[in-house]
Amino acid sequence: MSEITRAQKDEFIEFIAYLCDEAAKEILPHYGPEVEIERKSDATPVTLADRNAEKRIREILAERYPEHGIIGEEYGREREDAEFVWVLDPVDGTKSFISGVPLFATLIALLHNGRPVIGAINQPVMKQMVIGDCETTTLNGKPVSGRPACQLNEATLCTTDPIRETLWQNKADWSALPPKTALYRSWGDAGGYILLCSGFIDIMCDPLMEIWDCAAIIPCLEGAGFKATGWKGGDAFDERCIIAAKEPLHNEVMATLYPER
Template identity: 45%
Template sequence: MAHAAADAAGAVIRPLFRSALLVEAKGDASPVTEADRAAERAIRALLAEHLPRHGVIGEEYGSEREDAEWVWVLDPIDGTRAFVTGRPLFGTLVGLLHRGRPVLGLIDQPATGERWLGVAGQPTSFTAPFGGTAGCRPCARLADAELSCTAPDMFAPGRQAKFEQVRAAARRTTWGGDCYAYGLVALGLIDVVIEDTLKPWDWAALVPVIEGAGGRVTDWAGRDLVLGSAQGDVVALGDPALLPEVLALLA
């Protein structure tokens, strides 16, 4: 179902990428296009047809049956700013929670044909027209680590300084990428992503992808991300050995 959902969203998104789009402003000032809405509608229609008892949480159309045992979590275009400016650093996120915990995650880049699929207890798979293999790389010291973050202004008050401590200790920092950066962690190209103020549709699909590739995803206190308790602060690591050093700087 996750693959079918991504295929349905991609069929909507690809014709609109780098086309003239009407861009509106959401309440949080992030851009939204008809591509976001139409892609989420396409996924919801599939789920309603095939899995009507499952719950759904989506960025564009809210929640249905959020207290169900199985809940799909959707972000039709994660990285809308990249999408509307023609950069292929966005992606469709399809996550599945079982009793609030992420058990399946898919990252799809419909413009490049890259797709990551993570399922709890199984190795992450990666497919792309130009090849590549899922698998995080060893990196036990922050001084050797490639750090990534979507934007320097995404942190809640008081947390920017904590992030800067990690940034100062890392080898190098790159900005931008949204969900694509997490996919690169699962390919062994980025070692750490630290972000804040994320919503469930931003992180639910990412956890199984990275952990199935050998990495680790927690909040800033080292706790698992679970619906209802996660506060939007996320640490994604390619090498779990980095966790104590990173958490000490974020404490």
């Protein structure tokens, strides 16, 4: 684990909350049925909310920490080999955003020597801001730690897209998992992790993520006491996918996905 001082953490936590608030000012004016939608080269949607929010964050970073690097979904990479690098997803869950579903969120992470050490998940419509530093996690400034592990047959399982082919990656038997849970819903995107950290659901799974999708989430999960791995059971950040639950529930999930292990 990359080490930064407590004073640095406190400074960066305060700053990341400020970045989220500034991004929200750019996002909320575009939230509504008349939102203008463009398509990227891969046919995924993008809006002015995505672009304007990232522009604003980059402006603030250039003033406050010009030596830091930036990796952003909309405007690429700068100084990505720096000691400190900010990873930006201004609107994670654009499909939810354009559909009026408040499961989208702004994701901002700080990497130190290539590893995520602080992350923020901000849902501006619901006014929910989760910040984690791998040791503690807060929701609107108050500590949260999810709810205690339950049995798999009592658990609520969420994912973003329940028919996404990558749920079956690494030969996982995904079809076996939902029937063994109490409730299975597509309350995903970044908002699903707010539900997880704040104690409303028990398992959150994302099978395919970019660095800007997962970097902010992992410090929040770790700080709230969740076990988060990838589909291969290894480091979620390295694998760029997440299976998150409290132990021993996480073990039950993995045993269901891979019964032959």
